[in-house]
Amino acid sequence: MRTLIAANWKMHGDLSWIQKPSEFRALFPAGKDNIEILLCPPAHMLEAMVGASTGLDISVGAQNCHDESSGAYTGELSADMVAETGATYVILGHSERRAIFGDTDNWVAAKTSAAQKAGLRPIVCVGESRAEREAGQAEEVVGAQIDGSIPADARGDNIVIAYEPVWAIGTGLTPTIEDIATIHDHIRGCLTARFGVKGADKIQILYGGSVNPENAQEILALKDVAGALIGGAGLEMKSLAAIAALA
Numbered sequence: 551m552r553t554l555i556a557a558n559w560k561m562h563g564d565l566s567w568i569q570k571p572s573e574f575r576a577l578f579p580a581g582k583d584n585i586e587i588l589l590c591p592p593a594h595m596l597e598a599m600v601g602a603s604t605g606l607d608i609s610v611g612a613q614n615c616h617d618e619s620s621g622a623y624t625g626e627l628s629a630d631m632v633a634e635t636g637a638t639y640v641i642l643g644h645s646e647r648r649a650i651f652g653d654t655d656n657w658v659a660a661k662t663s664a665a666q667k668a669g670l671r672p673i674v675c676v677g678e679s680r681a682e683r684e685a686g687q688a689e690e691v692v693g694a695q696i697d698g699s700i701p702a703d704a705r706g707d708n709i710v711i712a713y714e715p716v717w718a719i720g721t722g723l724t725p726t727i728e729d730i731a732t733i734h735d736h737i738r739g740c741l742t743a744r745f746g747v748k749g750a751d752k753i754q755i756l757y758g759g760s761v762n763p764e765n766a767q768e769i770l771a772l773k774d775v776a777g778a779l780i781g782g783a784g785l786e787m788k789s790l791a792a793i794a795a796l797a
């Protein structure tokens with residue numbers, strides 16, 4: 551399995567950013583490594599980004615989708631609509647979606663199910679708040695999110711988990727290397743309970759939250775960290791390429 555280096559652009563960028571896949575490949579040529587690069591732009595540029603990434607070995611993903619296939623859901627995109635753009639991934643249950651847009655575990659599970667049925671590979675995000683970490687509840691909270699956000703009908707061979715402590719996102723703060731290892735281990739245990747050892751072994755667990763070229767090497771060297779979900783440092787191809795080079 552290739553190490554997954556994923557950039558979540560959130561609500562940043564304009565159509566000129568479709569140059570970024572070539573810009574990235576000029577800095578970090580394809581085929582020299584065991585790394586998969588994934589760009590997750592805002593929805594309006596998905597299709598153009600897929601076109602601009604063709605032949606560059608760069609995957610494209612959306613940042614959300616709805617669980618229904620169609621209907622009166624103003625402002626939403628279904629998983630099939632995302633798939634129609636040519637995107638192959640979708641980030642689901644990001645903490646910003648959970649905090650600002652009301653995504654619950656149940657809803658993330660429904661979206662995950664819809665995404666898999668549409669042939670997309672969901673990246674399901676989980677992570678504790680600062681208060682939960684300080685109260686010693688990080689494992690419990692993350693375990694409950696894993697149980698609640700992965701639907702009963704989920705396929706283990708087409709899902710990625712991202713551990714993103716809420717307090718580490720966009721703050722420059724990261725957990726200690728030991729704490730990241732502990733939570734990844736706990737997530738692996740939850741996945742094993744659900745999918746069995748063989749099934750769980752196929753599931754990549756990413757770390758996300760203030761990953762940058764200074765800390766990426768140490769984080770990505772951890773045994774059970776199969777890649778990174780990157781916000782701020784993924785907006786510039788120079789820093790994204792620097793992280794990929796350390797992976």
Ligand code: PGA
Binds near residue numbers: 714758760
């Ligand atoms: P950050 O964001 O790298 O800017 O902390 C990560 C994320 O939100 O996925």
